[in-house]
Amino acid sequence: MARPKSEIKNLKVFQVNIRLTLDEQIFVESHANTYGISVVQYVRKRSLNKQLPKQAISPVNRELLVELSRIGNNINQLTKKSNQNVLDRNGLDKELNQLKEMLYKIKSKILE
Numbered sequence: 001m002a003r004p005k006s007e008i009k010n011l012k013v014f015q016v017n018i019r020l021t022l023d024e025q026i027f028v029e030s031h032a033n034t035y036g037i038s039v040v041q042y043v044r045k046r047s048l049n050k051q052l053p054k055q056a057i058s059p060v061n062r063e064l065l066v067e068l069s070r071i072g073n074n075i076n077q078l079t080k081k082s083n084q085n086v087l088d089r090n091g092l093d094k095e096l097n098q099l100k101e102m103l104y105k106i107k108s109k110i111l112e
Contacts, residue, residue, distance in 0.1 A: 018043075067106050074099055 020028065032042035035052050045052055078095055 064106055064109060067102055071099055071102050071106075074102075 028039055028042060032039045035042060035054075037045075037053060042052070044050075074095060078092065082092075
């Protein structure tokens with residue numbers, strides 16, 4: 001079964017050609033890639049002031065977000081335990097050292 005035909009008012013029949021410098025082309029392509037859409041879709045949305053999709057999260061940034069979430073969870077657990085007076089000094093030092101190691105890993109990934 002064929003798909004239904006689009007209404008005439010929704011057909012894209014007009015073409016606009018633009019010329020860009022190399023720097024402009026690189027800029028447009030990189031932004032289109034950031035949003036995970038084609039250059040044509042990016043230019044169309046930007047020129048018509050339409051909302052762009054949410055930026056795609058790169059795998060490296062996704063890993064960093066996971067690491068930051070783990071650190072946040074650890075801090076929350078430490079805070080809860082300290083408020084309940086459950087923490088012993090050795091346990092606290094161990095947890096803080098683990099947090100320092102995680103932060104070091106994140107910093108090294110960012111600087112790569």
